[in-house]
Every structure is written in C-alpha cells, then in structure tokens.
Amino acid sequence: MDCVFVGAGAVADAYAAGIDGSPLALAGVVDLDADRAERLAAAHGADAFTDLDAALDALDAPLAVNLTGHTAHADLTRQCLRAGRHVYTEKPLALDAGTATDLLALARERERGLACAPGVACEPQHRAGRVLADGRPGPVRLGYAHAHVGRVPGWHDRPGSFLAVGPLYDGAVYPLALLVAWFGPVERVRTADALDVWPAHEETSPDAPTHVEATLAFAGPVVRLTASLYAPHRSREFYGLELHGDGGSLYLRDAGARGPAAGDLSYARTGREYTDVPPQYPAGERPRLVEIEQFATAIADGETPRASGRRGAHTVAVCNAIEWAAAEGGPVSVEAHGATAAPVAPSVVRPHATDRRSGTTVGGESARDRRGARAIRLPPIGFGCSRYRGGEYVDRRDSIATALDAGYRLLDSAELYGNEHRVGDLLAAPGAPDRERLFLFGKVWNTNHAHVAEACAGSLAELGVEAFDCYALHWPEAWAYQGPLRRLAEKRVAEREALTFPETADGDRARADVSLTEAWANLEAVHERGWARTLGLCNVDRAQLERVLEAATVPPAVVQLERHPYRPQTDLVAFCHERGIRVVAHSPLSAPGLLEESVLAEIAAERDLSPAGVVLAWNVTEGVVPIPSSTTPAHVVANLRAASARLTDAERKRVATLEDPEFSR
Numbered sequence: 001m002d003c004v005f006v007g008a009g010a011v012a013d014a015y016a017a018g019i020d021g022s023p024l025a026l027a028g029v030v031d032l033d034a035d036r037a038e039r040l041a042a043a044h045g046a047d048a049f050t051d052l053d054a055a056l057d058a059l060d061a062p063l064a065v066n067l068t069g070h071t072a073h074a075d076l077t078r079q080c081l082r083a084g085r086h087v088y089t090e091k092p093l094a095l096d097a098g099t100a101t102d103l104l105a106l107a108r109e110r111e112r113g114l115a116c117a118p119g120v121a122c123e124p125q126h127r128a129g130r131v132l133a134d135g136r137p138g139p140v141r142l143g144y145a146h147a148h149v150g151r152v153p154g155w156h157d158r159p160g161s162f163l164a165v166g167p168l169y170d171g172a173v174y175p176l177a178l179l180v181a182w183f184g185p186v187e188r189v190r191t192a193d194a195l196d197v198w199p200a201h202e203e204t205s206p207d208a209p210t211h212v213e214a215t216l217a218f219a220g221p222v223v224r225l226t227a228s229l230y231a232p233h234r235s236r237e238f239y240g241l242e243l244h245g246d247g248g249s250l251y252l253r254d255a256g257a258r259g260p261a262a263g264d265l266s267y268a269r270t271g272r273e274y275t276d277v278p279p280q281y282p283a284g285e286r287p288r289l290v291e292i293e294q295f296a297t298a299i300a301d302g303e304t305p306r307a308s309g310r311r312g313a314h315t316v317a318v319c320n321a322i323e324w325a326a327a328e329g330g331p332v333s334v335e336a337h338g339a340t341a342a343p344v345a346p347s348v349v350r351p352h353a354t355d356r357r358s359g360t361t362v363g364g365e366s367a368r369d370r371r372g373a374r375a376i377r378l379p380p381i382g383f384g385c386s387r388y389r390g391g392e393y394v395d396r397r398d399s400i401a402t403a404l405d406a407g408y409r410l411l412d413s414a415e416l417y418g419n420e421h422r423v424g425d426l427l428a429a430p431g432a433p434d435r436e437r438l439f440l441f442g443k444v445w446n447t448n449h450a451h452v453a454e455a456c457a458g459s460l461a462e463l464g465v466e467a468f469d470c471y472a473l474h475w476p477e478a479w480a481y482q483g484p485l486r487r488l489a490e491k492r493v494a495e496r497e498a499l500t501f502p503e504t505a506d507g508d509r510a511r512a513d514v515s516l517t518e519a520w521a522n523l524e525a526v527h528e529r530g531w532a533r534t535l536g537l538c539n540v541d542r543a544q545l546e547r548v549l550e551a552a553t554v555p556p557a558v559v560q561l562e563r564h565p566y567r568p569q570t571d572l573v574a575f576c577h578e579r580g581i582r583v584v585a586h587s588p589l590s591a592p593g594l595l596e597e598s599v600l601a602e603i604a605a606e607r608d609l610s611p612a613g614v615v616l617a618w619n620v621t622e623g624v625v626p627i628p629s630s631t632t633p634a635h636v637v638a639n640l641r642a643a644s645a646r647l648t649d650a651e652r653k654r655v656a657t658l659e660d661p662e663f664s665r
Contacts, residue, residue, distance in 0.1 A: 269431025
C-alpha cells in the first residue's frame with residue numbers, strides 16, 4: 001500500500017527503517033523543511049513536498065502517516081481525513097478531548113481508518129499482559145506509573161514541541177495506553193497536582209507544567225501517575241509501571257520498550273521476592289513500522305480500524321482531566337470515547353478429550369498425523385517437579401513457586417514424586433496462575449497399572465484439580481500392587497522405597513501380570529471419565545509405542561523420553577512428530593559430563609547462553625519440550641529464558657556430534 005509521510009524528522013527515519021522490504025511503499029514525504037523532505041524521499045525513491053495539500057493532490061496514496069510535532073497532529077490529521085486518506089498518527093491524537101472527538105467523528109463520516117501511537121503489542125508489554133491474563137496478581141487494586149521524559153534539551157535536537165505540551169502528552173501516554181488496554185478506560189481523575197520546576201541554567205523553558213502527579217481510577221485499580229520533564233529520563237524510574245493485586249505484584253521496567261531486555265519484567269506473589277519473567281519465544285525489537293503495516297493490512301482487507309484512535313482520544317481526555325484537576329481540584333470524570341480493554345490470548349491452550357479424534361485445531365503450530373489429527377499445543381518448555389536430585393530427595397516447594405512466578409506453564413508431576421499435595425497447595429495459593437493457564441502432566445506409577453483410576457483419583461485430589469491435561473504411564477513395565485501411594489514425601493525413605501520399588505523374597509523386582517496394552521486400556525478408562533484430557537506414554541521405545549498405537553481407541557498425545565545430545569532418540573522423535581504426537585524431554589541436563597562438553601561451551605559463548613541453555617534451545621528448536629528441574633532460582637529463570645533461543649542448522653549439526661550410542665546411566 002502506498003503511503004505518504006507527513007514529517008521528516010528523526011522519528012520518520014525510525015518509521016522508514018525497513019520500509020523498502022515491507023508491504024508499504026513510501027510514495028511521498030512532506031516537511032516544511034525542504035532539505036529534510038528531499039533527504040528522506042531520495043533515500044526511498046519517493047517524491048518530496050513542502051505543502052501537504054500539494055502532496056495529497058499529486059499522490060494517490062491511501063494512507064497518510066502523521067509524524068509531525070505534538071501540536072500539529074490534530075490539524076494535519078483532519079486535513080488528511082478530509083482528503084479521504086486513512087491516517088496513522090504519532091501521539092498525541094490531539095491536545096484537547098473535543099478535537100479528538102471531532103477527529104473520530106470525521107473518520108467515521110468519511111469511512112476512514114484512524115490509528116494512533118503508541119502501540120501496546122510490543123513483546124515486553126504483551127508478556128506483561130500475559131501475566132495479568134494468567135490471573136497471577138489476582139484482582140489488581142493499586143498501581144504506580146512513571147513517565148520521566150527528562151530534560152528534553154539535553155537529548156533531543158528539536159525540544160520545542162516537547163516543551164510546549166509538557167510531559168503528559170508525550171510521556172504519560174505510554175503507561176496510559178497500556179493501562180487502558182488492560183483495564184479499560186479511566187473512569188475519573190481523583191486528584192492531581194502540577195509543578196513548574198526547571199533548572200535555572202537551561203536556556204529554554206517549558207510552556208506547560210514540568211512535573212505532574214495524578215491519581216486515576218479505573219474500573220479495577222487506582223493508579224498513581226507521575227509524569228515529568230524535570231526528573232531525568234535516566235532516573236531510576238523511566239517509564240516504569242508497577243501493579244499490585246490481592247495475590248501478587250507485577251513490575252514492567254519500561255512501558256514503552258519495543259523489545260525484550262534482561263530484567264524488563266518481574267513478578268512477586270505476596271510474601272515472595274520479585275522473580276524475573278523472561279520471554280519464552282524468539283523476539284526482537286519491534287520496528288515502529290509494524291503497527292502501520294498491520295493498520296494497512298486491515299484497510300486492505302476492507303476494514304476501517306479505529307480502536308487505537310479511540311484509545312488515543314481517551315488518553316487525551318485523561319490528560320485534559322488531569323490538567324483540570326490540578327488547576328481546579330478533583331475528582332473529574334473522564335469520557336471513554338469508546339476505548340475498551342484488549343484481551344490477551346492465553347499462553348496455554350488446554351486440550352480437550354475429543355481434539356485428537358476429531359482433528360480440531362487446539363491452537364498454535366502443530367504437526368499433523370496421517371489421519372489428519374493435530375498435535376496439542378504445549379509451552380516451549382516445562383518444569384520438572386521430581387524431588388530426587390543428586391542422589392537424594394529434596395523439598396521442591398520453593399523452586400516450583402519460583403518456576404510458576406517466572407512463567408513456566410507446564411508442570412510435570414507424578415505420584416512417585418510424592419509431593420502432589422504440595423504442588424496443589426502452591427496452585428491454590430494467592431498469586432498462582434489460573435488453572436486454565438496451566439498444562440498439568442501427571443503419571444501413574446508402575447505399581448498401579450491395574451489400578452489406574454484409583455491412582456489418578458488420588459493424584460487429582462492431592463493437586464486439587466478436576467482433570468489432568470495429560471495423564472501418562474510413567475514406565476511401560478507393571479510391578480506388584482502396593483496399595484495407594486499417598487504423600488510419599490512425608491514417609492521415611494526406606495518406607496517409600498519399599499512401596500515404590502517392590503521386591504520378591506529373593507530380592508528381584510516384584511512384577512505384575514499387566515500388559516502394556518492392558519495398562520493403556522485402564523488409562524483410557526480414566527480419559528473416558530473426564531479425568532484426563534489427553535493421554536501419554538513415558539520411557540517407551542518405538543516397538544512399545546507402535547503396540548499402543550495399534551490397540552488404542554484414544555491414541556497417545558504425548559510421549560515423554562529421556563533426551564539430550566548424548567541420547568537424542570532422533571528416529572523415535574521423528575516417528576512421533578510424523579503422527580502428531582508431542583515429545584517431552586525429561587532429564588535434558590542431568591547426563592553426567594554433558595554440560596562440560598566443549599561444543600556446548602563454544603556455542604554458548606557465541607550465543608550468550610549457558611551450556612545448559614544451548615541444550616534446552618536445541619530441544620525447543622527441534623520441536624521437543626524440555627522439562628528441566630532446578631532448585632536454584634537463577635537457573636530456573638535462565639532455563640526459561642533459553643526457551644526463547646533457536647539454534648541454526650549449523651549449530652544443531654555441531655550438537656549432533658555429541659551423540660553417544662553407548663550412553664547409559
């Protein structure tokens with residue numbers, strides 16, 4: 001789609017970056033400064049103009065991108081709309097709510113789209129929205145938002161526009177846009193105050209108050225907003241946003257960030273320290289042009305998008321109300337201008353029992369098996385809840401809580417681990433994610449292959465949930481029944497070992513006469529009761545998997561295997577993927593000597609990862625979900641962050657050289 005840029009300053013350069021390879025084509029550039037217009041136009045083969053009417057008359061571009069100074073936005077947006085153009089404008093949409101309302105009305109009248117920056121879909125903001133959507137903080141009741149634009153003459157070559165409008169219309173719009181997207185419109189400004197503080201040595205002085213504070217009431221939280229030109233933009237709080245709920249607190253370091261950075265988002269359930277919430281998917285800085293591309297795509301599809309325009313108009317109304325409350329006193333009601341919250345999609349889509357048989361898409365990219373069924377969607381990485389580490393049993397409550405706070409959304413549990421009741425306590429506690437946002441993987445132990453329903457019911461009761469997302473056989477072998485396995489973590493080691501690893505009088509393993517297909521039929525009965533949405537197998541070879549596939553009424557959705565570079569199980573993984581079966585890798589980091597391998601160290605140094613991170617990224621890149629387990633908070637977070645990395649084919653080949661057919665524990 002052809003577009004015309006109105007304004008050719010520094011922000012126009014940022015928007016123009018990458019335009020030559022995008023669906024947009026820069027047809028013209030308009031700027032009162034002829035040299036600036038010529039420079040930008042020449043760089044992209046566009047025409048240059050110093051008069052907007054002349055550009056609109058000469059060009060057939062359906063989209064105008066308004067990148068001028070703050071005070072000029074409204075007039076130029078109106079001019080473009082009247083000329084029949086769709087308009088994307090930098091913030092603010094206008095400087096008074098009445099003008100913003102008129103612009104929205106004009107866009108509707110002319111059946112044109114109207115969009116306004118800032119966007120709210122950059123990766124850090126979207127990740128923060130996911131934390132809220134997961135329900136972790138609970139009802140959010142209090143927040144603190146900062147917009148420290150800073151002393152503009154020190155960092156901008158044309159500070160006049162900023163000094164004319166003050167910190168509200170340039171800086172406060174970033175946290176306001178996010179808050180409106182998450183909680184809906186501001187209902188009223190409760191109180192506000194404004195200060196005229198400015199260094200005496202500055203040659204230029206602002207025309208508007210330089211420091212503003214306000215208390216804003218949304219339908220949910222009350223937020224204290226601070227916007228300042230006096231507080232430096234390198235102060236401890238730049239565009240920080242902190243939200244406090246009944247169950248926990250969320251901190252976003254920069255509400256206007258366009259890409260992820262270390263420590264940019266953290267979460268703390270009540271009573272715990274903040275934990276970093278890293279990205280789990282590949283993400284870089286989001287180019288400014290993306291928002292315009294999406295706007296243009298919607299227009300090309302016959303839509304006239306105005307949602308961000310309505311949010312922009314409401315933001316202007318909020319800023320106006322803050323100014324009024326600072327001058328005259330509050331409270332001041334704020335018109336919504338049609339702004340509404342924008343729901344965030346769930347991070348995990350829970351499968352249903354019928355998905356694999358019906359072929360219904362569960363969500364996300366998925367492999368398709370020969371019958372047309374689709375693989376279930378899983379997070380890229382999960383967290384193992386086993387208590388057995390380094391040859392002894394350990395308490396996992398704190399590490400599992402850290403994993404949930406960091407953002408893990410697949411928990412691998414088992415009745416053998418004996419701590420399902422403790423996991424259940426964590427899931428029921430304030431600050432935990434909603435059940436709908438978790439994928440719970442459970443496993444029946446070898447002694448219960450003939451008593452699967454009893455085992456599953458016990459595990460569900462311990463966890464306090466109605467169903468597993470996947471319930472699996474822990475191992476294919478059946479051992480002698482020892483009765484229900486309950487709360488093994490509370491028993492003496494000798495007692496739990498006797499219950500879970502039964503022996504004959506001769507000291508051999510006490511086995512049960514239950515075939516693998518019979519055990520699978522018992523598992524299907526649990527599925528039929530609705531206690532497991534999908535079923536799985538663990539630690540099987542291909543022959544065993546084929547035996548189950550041939551006999552199954554409900555085929556396995558997940559196969560869990562020991563998988564790491566020493567033992568990649570390439571053929572079995574490929575066999576599963578061809579049939580739409582997801583593969584989960586247990587023990588991905590615990591093979592003796594693995595993390596000391598020089599190949600992993602070299603790739604780690606090149607990719608700014610740890611050797612453990614390379615192994616996890618290798619699994620994720622190959623479509624396998626690793627479930628590392630750690631009791632060290634820093635490792636818990638680092639492992640999750642590694643899931644956002646993807647290895648190149650060349651790096652995967654280097655990792656493949658570590659395969660050891662003789663490997664065994």
